[in-house]
Amino acid sequence: MLLISKMKSLLSPAFSTFSPHHLPRIKPFLSPPQTLISFESKSIQKPHQLSLCNSFSSIKASNSSSLTDRGRFSCGEIHVICGPMFAGKTTALLQRVQAEMDLGRSVMLIKSNKDTRYGTDSVVTHDGTRFPCWALPNLSSFSQKLGAVAYDKLDVIGIDEAQFFGDLYDFCRKAADHDGKTVIVAGLDGDYLRRTFGSVLDIVPLADSITKLTARCDVCGKRAHFTLRKTEETQTELIGGSDVYMPVCRQHYVSGQVVIEATRAVLKSQKVFDDSYVEGVTIANQ
Numbered sequence: 200m201l202l203i204s205k206m207k208s209l210l211s212p213a214f215s216t217f218s219p220h221h222l223p224r225i226k227p228f229l230s231p232p233q234t235l236i237s238f239e240s241k242s243i244q245k246p247h248q249l250s251l252c253n254s255f256s257s258i259k260a261s262n263s264s265s266l267t268d269r270g271r272f273s274c275g276e277i278h279v280i281c282g283p284m285f286a287g288k289t290t291a292l293l294q295r296v297q298a299e300m301d302l303g304r305s306v307m308l309i310k311s312n313k314d315t316r317y318g319t320d321s322v323v324t325h326d327g328t329r330f331p332c333w334a335l336p337n338l339s340s341f342s343q344k345l346g347a348v349a350y351d352k353l354d355v356i357g358i359d360e361a362q363f364f365g366d367l368y369d370f371c372r373k374a375a376d377h378d379g380k381t382v383i384v385a386g387l388d389g390d391y392l393r394r395t396f397g398s399v400l401d402i403v404p405l406a407d408s409i410t411k412l413t414a415r416c417d418v419c420g421k422r423a424h425f426t427l428r429k430t431e432e433t434q435t436e437l438i439g440g441s442d443v444y445m446p447v448c449r450q451h452y453v454s455g456q457v458v459i460e461a462t463r464a465v466l467k468s469q470k471v472f473d474d475s476y477v478e479g480v481t482i483a484n485q
């Protein structure tokens with residue numbers, strides 16, 4: 200009974216779901232990443248966090264690595280923004296990050312260094328809005344690169360192109376559960392074949408909220424849930440924009456895949472033919 204009543208006292212009101220539509224429009228930033236960290240800013244504890252945090256504060260007090268240098272344990276959160284390409288995932292991430300900054304929270308943005316389309320110092324949306332970031336090969340290097348003191352003072356970590364980070368699960372779990380960070384993750388849930396992409400879906404069980412956004416089908420204008428690859432390449436990871444990919448509805452994904460797979464097959468058999476022709480010519484010339 201005691202245990203049940205203690206558990207009840209730990210339960211806070213239901214978490215509100217993050218909806219990017221309720222967030223203010225962001226202003227583009229052109230300053231270097233360091234300016235995103237406001238060391239003077241106070242971390243804001245939302246009411247729904249208080250009972251849980253306070254209940255654990257005595258346990259956490261014995262574990263100095265769980266305490267911020269502001270002298271108290273702060274609960275973290277994980278919010279996932281997923282969907283196909285061109286759905287506005289990066290836009291929503293930047294809006295959320297801007298909203299956190301407006302609340303005086305210190306923020307840093309990370310993206311994968313695999314995507315160098317717009318350089319390595321900014322997250323850039325498809326319509327050109329920019330925000331300074333660090334481009335990293337993995338997430339585990341982040342706190343070390345930032346340094347323990349700066350990491351401790353950081354409230355919010357935004358991650359773009361999350362599908363490219365193999366260590367996403369471990370990073371998010373530690374950052375939210377142990378280090379008290381709010382982690383906002385944007386990434387593709389599926390690849391061009393609609394297979395799960397990287398670890399984005401693995402963090403769903405860890406998350407406070409999941410937002411799946413949709414784009415507009417490039418063919419018919421209906422809601423697009425999928426990304427069609429227009430080229431013959433078949434590797435999972437292939438950096439590109441509208442030159443390589445288009446957002447499509449289910450109907451146009453299915454019909455588009457038929458056409459593209461047939462084209463890929465023709466190009467492949469053509470390549471086999473060309474290669475054997477070149478080989479034959481080479482042998483004949485020897």
Ligand SMILES: Nc1ncnc2c1ncn2[C@@H]1O[C@H](COP(=O)(O)OP(=O)(O)O)[C@@H](O)[C@H]1O
Binds near residue numbers: 285441
């Ligand atoms: N088919 C498209 N090709 C190019 N740009 C598009 C297309 N559809 C939408 N966009 C633009 O992309 C913006 C969303 O960009 P972004 O937030 O970077 O999306 P995501 O991160 O989901 O790929 C939209 O506001 C729109 O201006």
Ligand SMILES: Cc1cn([C@H]2C[C@H](O)[C@@H](COP(=O)(O)O)O2)c(=O)[nH]c1=O
Binds near residue numbers: 314390391435436
């Ligand atoms: C579908 C798909 C996409 N990619 C790459 C293409 C882009 O570089 C990024 C997605 O960027 P966005 O911000 O979501 O527009 O991922 C890939 O490598 N493989 C795929 O199957």
Ligand SMILES: [Zn+2]
Binds near residue numbers: 447
């Ligand atoms: Zn369509």
